[in-house]
C-alpha cells in the first residue's frame with residue numbers, strides 16, 4: 001500500500017504538500033470566504049470518449065467549487081480500488097487526473113486509498129473534494145434569481161450523457177460525440193471580471209441536465225422561468241442520438257457547461273465574455289426569470305406553444321458521472 | 322435522489338449551509354493555516370461493537386485533520402450506495418454520523434450521493450473530507466522528530482482492529498472488546514494548550530497500527546526510535562484475542578489513539594494533560610527518538626532483549642476502516 005501510494009499516486013500527482021506524507025495538507029489561504037465541495041465519481045465505463053474517471057473527478061468537483069465564483073485552489077482525492085483492477089488502467093487514470101489537476105492549477109495535496117475485494121466495488125471509485133476562495137465582491141447563490149433576470153447557458157447541452165450512453169451501447173455514431181468534461185473556473189473568472197455584482201446564480205447542469213438545474217434554481221429562489229427552445233444549443237449529432245436512445249437532451253448530463261442567471265442589464269456583456277472563452281463559444285441567452293409562485297420552468301417550443309419543463313421523473317441515467 | 326438527499330441526509334445533518342442546496346458550502350474562516358484531509362471508509366461490517374461506518378467516517382477524518390494541531394471546523398461527505406442497501410440501515414448510519422459530527426462540533430456542510438448497482442459496491446462507502454485551522458504558534462509535522470524527543474501514546478492499542486476481527490469471526494469474547502473510535506481533537510487542543518511549541522509530531526495509528534505509525538515518523542524525520550514493550554498499553558482482552566487471531570497488537574488498527582513526539586522536557590506535562598482527558602487516561606511515555614541512519618524502530622522486550630519493529634509485511638487486515 002505505502003509503495004502503491006508513493007510509486008503511483010504521489011509520483012504522478014507530485015507536489016510539495018503531498019511529498020510531506022503527513023496526515024493532512026496544510027497551507028496558507030488568500031483572503032476571502034472558503035468554498036468547499038465534494039463529489040463521488042462512479043462513472044461506467046472508466047474510459048469514455050472525451051475523458052476518463054480521473055479527469056472527470058477533477059473537473060466535476062472544481063466546477064462545483066467554481067459555481068460560487070471561487071478560484072479553486074486545492075484538491076483532495078479518495079480512491080476506492082477493487083481488487084483485480086489492472087494496474088495499467090489505474091496508472092492511465094492517475095496520469096489523466098494529474099494532467100487535469102495540473103491544467104487547472106489545482107494540485108491534489110492529500111489523498112486516501114482503500115481496497116475492496118473483487119465483486120465489492122467496480123474498478124475504481126474516486127471521491128474528490130475541492131477548496132477555493134471567493135472574492136468579497138461576489139455573492140453568487142442559487143436563491144438569488146429574481147424576476148427580470150436573464151438566463152444564459154455556456155454552450156451545447158447533452159454531450160456528456162450522450163457520449164457515455166452511446167459508448168455503453170456501442171452505437172455507431174459514438175466517435176463523433178465526445179464528453180464536454182472540462183474545468184469551468186477560467187470561464188467563471190472571466191464572468192466575475194466582467195460583471196461581479198450582476199452575477200446571481202451559477203450552476204453546472206450535471207446529473208439531470210439543464211432541466212433539473214433550472215428547476216433547482218427556480219425552487220431555491222422561489223421564482224418561475226421561461227426559456228426558449230430555439231435558443232438552447234444542442235448539437236445535431238446529440239439531438240439525433242437522443243432520438244435513438246429515447247432521451248430528452250434537456251435532462252441529459254453535462255460536465256463542462258454552466259447556467260448563469262444575472263441582471264438583465266449585464267446579460268449581453270456576460271454573453272460576450274462567455275463567447276470569448278474557448279469553453280463558451282456556443283453560449284446563448286436562453287430565457288428569463290419570471291414571477292411564479294408555483295416555481296414552474298416553462299419552455300416556448302419550436303412550434304410556438306409553451307410546455308412545462310418538469311423535474312425529472314423516475315430513475316436517472318445510472319453511473320453517468 | 323433529490324428526495325433522498327432532503328429527507329434523509331439534509332434532515333439529519335441539518336445546518337444552515339446544507340440547507341442552502343448550493344453546489345458548495347461557503348463560509349468565513351478564522352485566521353490561520355488551513356488543514357485538509359480526506360479518508361474513504363469501506364469498513365465491513367457496517368455496524369460493529371463501539372460504532373458504525375457513519376461515526377467512524379467522522380472520527381477518522383477529523384483525527385487526520387487534528388494531527389496537525391488544527392481545530393477541525395467543517396466536514397464534507399460523499400456517499401456511494403449499493404442498490405439494495407436497506408433504507409433503515411442507511412438511516413441508522415446517517416443518524417450516527419450526524420451525532421458524531423454534532424458531538425465534535427464539525428457540521429457536514431456539503432455532500433454527494435451516488436448509487437451503484439447491486440454487486441458493484443458493498444452497502445455503503447463514505448468518503449469524508451475535513452478542514453480545520455491551525456494556530457500560528459503550532460508547527461507539527463512528521464518530519465520534526467529529533468534524537469532525544471520523547472514518544473507518547475494516548476492509550477491502549479489494538480482495540481479497533483480486534484473488535485472488527487472478532488465481530489467478523491463471531492468470536493465469543495467479541496462483546497468485551499469495542500472499537501476505540503473517537504474524535505481526538507479535544508485531546509489535541511489540550512496538548513496544544515499545554516506545550517504548543519514542544520509538540521513536534523502527532524499521528525493517529527490507524528491501518529498498520531502503532532508499528533506502522535512509528536516507522537512512518539522515523540522515516541519522515543530520518544531518525545531511529547527505541548520503545549519499551551512494557552510501557553505500551555494493551556488491554557488483557559485485546560492481547561488474548563490477538564493470540565487467538567494470530568495478530569500482533571503493534572500492527573492492529575486504532576481509531577481513537579494518537580502518537581505524540583515532543584521535546585523531552587515537556588513529556589511529563591503532556592502526559593499529565595493526556596491523562597486528564599477522558600480519551601487519554603491510559604496514556605504512556607513509551608520510548609524515545611535516537612540517532613539512526615537506518616531509521617529503525619527498536620523495541621526493548623519484556624525479556625530484556627531488543628528487536629526491530631519493522632514495517633508491516635504482506636497484506637494488511639482488509640477493510641478495517
Ligand SMILES: Nc1ncnc2c1ncn2[C@@H]1O[C@H](COP(=O)(O)OP(=O)(O)OP(=O)(O)O)[C@@H](O)[C@H]1O
Nearest residue numbers: 005009010021022023079110111112113360527528
Ligand atoms: N490516492 C492517493 N493520492 C495521493 N495521496 C495519497 C493517496 N493515498 C494516500 N495518500 C497520502 O499518503 C499518506 C498516507 O495515507 P493514508 O491514507 O495511509 O494515511 P491515513 O489517512 O493517516 O491512514 P488511514 O487511511 O488508515 O486512516 C498521506 O499523506 C496521504 O495524503
Ligand SMILES: Nc1ncnc2c1ncn2[C@@H]1O[C@H](COP(=O)(O)OP(=O)(O)OP(=O)(O)O)[C@@H](O)[C@H]1O
Nearest residue numbers: 039206207326330331342343344400431432433434
Ligand atoms: N449525502 C449527502 N449529504 C449531505 N448533503 C448532500 C448529500 N448528497 C447531496 N447533498 C447536497 O445536495 C445538493 C445536491 O447535491 P448533488 O450531488 O446532486 O449536486 P451536484 O454535485 O451539483 O451534482 P452532481 O453530483 O451530479 O455533480 C448539494 O447541496 C449537496 O451538498
Ligand SMILES: [Mg+2]
Nearest residue numbers: 023385525527
Ligand atoms: Mg492518519
Ligand SMILES: [Mg+2]
Nearest residue numbers: 039060064206
Ligand atoms: Mg457536482
Ligand SMILES: [Mg+2]
Nearest residue numbers: 111112113360
Ligand atoms: Mg487515509
Ligand SMILES: [Mg+2]
Nearest residue numbers: 064204206344
Ligand atoms: Mg453542481
Ligand SMILES: [Mg+2]
Nearest residue numbers: 360381385527
Ligand atoms: Mg486516516
Ligand SMILES: [Mg+2]
Nearest residue numbers: 038039433434
Ligand atoms: Mg454531487
